Amino acid sequence: MFVDVVEKSRSGVREEALPARPQPPSPAPRQGWLDALRGMAALVVVFEHSLDALFPEVRAGAGQWFNFGHYGVLVFFLVSGYVVPVSLERRGSVGGFWINRVFRLYPLWFVAAAAGTVFGVQGVYTALPDQLADNPGISALAHLTMLQDLLQVVSVVNVFWTLSYEMVFYLLVTAMFAAGARRAGTTGMLAFAAAALTVGGLLPAGALSRGAGTAQVVVVTAVVLLAAAASLACRGRLRACGTAAAAVLALVLLGVNSRIGAWQSLAILATMFAGTVLHRLDRGQLRWKKSGWALVCVPVASIGAAWAFGPGWGMPDDQALAFTRGWSTAVAAAWATFLAARLLRHRPMPRALVWLGLISYSVYLLHPLAVQVLRRLTTDPGRFSLPERLGMAVLLLAVVLACSALTYRAVERPAQSLGRRLSRRAGSRTLTTETLTTGPAGVRPPGRPPLRRRPRPWPSPAAVRPGRSTRPPG
Template identity: 45%
Template sequence: MKTPPFVPPPPESSLSVITRSPILTAPTGPPRLGWLDSLRGIAALVVVLDHSSRAFMPEFRQEVMPQFDLGRYGIMVFFLVSGYIIPASLERRGCVRTFWIGRVFRMYPLWAVAVAAVLALDLLGVAELRAGLGRESPATSAVAHVTLLQELLGTPSVLLVLWTLSYEMAFYLMVVALFTVRLQHRSAAVAVTLAVLAAASAVVGGLLPVSALSGAVGTGRLVAVVSVVMVLAVCCASAGSPALRVAGGVLGGVSALVLVAFNGTVPMWEGLMILSVMFLGTAVHRAENGESSRWCAVRTAAVVLVCAVGSAYWYGDDSHFTRRGWILAFLLAVLTFGAGLASRHRRVPRLLIGLGVISYSVYLVHPVLLAVTDGTIGRWRRDSPGLEVAFFAVLLPLCVLTHRYIEVPGQAWGRRLARRVRPKSAGGTER
């Protein structure tokens, strides 16, 4: 019998590599979290499209951005997801110490690799650092970046996307503060308060410039003071003494709120609204778990939506963003989160779950890859869909690797350390 000729299989796409990767076919957590992974995956892809379109799809970007701010849409979805899951993570652990260990080993390993990569590319002449990074001393910039609060300390981020991590860190500090003073269940009230303050600051916008504290005391001094305060806050909030925990939690939470309000690189109203959006996610989580009524979550969402749209309309000018683009992005982000929540009991496609699992890698690695393309093939004046697709085709398998060999080991180290230092009294009841 004649053997048929060998026919090589067709090359796999980047998406099939993701779905068939062994690290992603294993369960990623309780089934109910699949919808959160899908939202993370969608948000990450939209943010990448927003940034990569500057290089490969400039005509598309010019047409879309005034109508719909892609970046703000993806970021707001991320913030809603963080608000939904981060406080639950702390309360499930019942221990501030292990919470911070988990956050450190979740965020820093890949963060360090991404920052080191872009610095190495600059030294090799392959890519250039962002404008403004030489404004402060290397030591000041390094310390500010290590706190992850650099965007709230008047120091430009090495990678553009790192600005959102500063607001995430501020949210973590406020969540820990509420937990230590036993007010963690007041998420709806916090969200509403922040939204109203955001609206009020939009009405009186312009009284304070962005980065007002840095301008008043100097970036170097502010970085030094805040770095010491953050170390004290985290250490005290993780201590065994109840009094120290409360003092550390309050110190960190108040400091974070002050930085967001008075030293953000976005206007005060938008910084406060970002925090409000995250606490809205927390309020939704509490309603879904029976800790508050669903009407409470609905009322909270209504207030946040009205304040956000009103603030953007009142304050908006085309020098920062177009009103229509920001408002539409915000509304669609909330609708996307609501749609994910409504379909949480349905089966989620494995592809979307896989994208969600590697979303942190996608978020941090894509600006490094863009730095390489900017330094080699440059930016195009006309749309090039082929290059856009090729960028994603390189990025996604690379992110599978960074997740597998950087994120996963880092999280494993964090879990082992957390088990060693976990207080015997912790088990959801630490006070």
């Protein structure tokens, strides 16, 4: 809304439009079906990591045909792709978006990383990996970027590897937003899917770190990300260059320095961009006839790449076959689950699953620590009966949920509230600066010559109604 200020003078009328203080967009309401998906995916990942400690027979049987862990994280990736880019566009502020992301991810991440380090030093189940113990500075720097899985640095908590791909997605989305390509999700989805199926098996895993050295790659990555973060305080071309440099670095690491192999990394990014395309289709921003068919390419390419290239690291033939089958069925099941939940998105979801979705990040990061304690206590699951192991599974879940609820209330929720307040301030400053710099449509911004109108000719005495003065004002 704008306030028109009209100044009258002898020569005519001068009009200026002064912008009212812009308001940042209000937070979008939570979507229960997405929270339910997060909660379900978190439970599946917990189940996957408890198999060796409690149910090795499930690993030996169903695990040969279905990978529960891949299924859970692929659902997470689809959800992230569905909501993250739209969150950035709704805010309209790159700085506000990153403030929100930092306060969303890092506070609890620090808690989990510190606990994982203590567990490793104390040898609760396994000792701290040699790479982390021998090079603590480089390892810590790699973890702070959240790209450690693409820097050939072992994660201090095993589930941290997925955050590296989340971070790559954030960097790419930010660069696209800064460059004005805000709705290029279909192109990105098809590009990553095609690359996974064609050249994904030809790109060498970890080649950059082997050639240049892990420490050097970590330092260069940290410097580029710091420069990109500094560019967010700038505007125009400088910001676009900073975000583009970070995106190019992320693509290079994704292609030639991934721990899990290039084809799987590319398939993960294609899956996340597919989530974005689904959201745009639901909002009517894309047409099903033009973009809907392209969605089929992502699971087809992901499964085809697995059968064409196999795992990205050395495995015996029987394990490689189990990996390929498990990945393929997990991809199909993750897509089926997401699409089924999407069809039910207008219906109320079970409150338990929605609540699990709220604390799913805590569940995801903290459960490996509880599993370590469990594996220390149950070194030989065969000596426990099935009812005893089921009881331990219930106890494990209760401990994980209790700790997650506590960290959500004590760490996540306060940090998210602070991040929202700071991001709103950043968004308000961005909107105010843009309005004063460019001005809205039809309004001349300050600093330009005011718009002057020609004086309106006064009517002749014959055209004036009786009783009305013909004398000009002044």
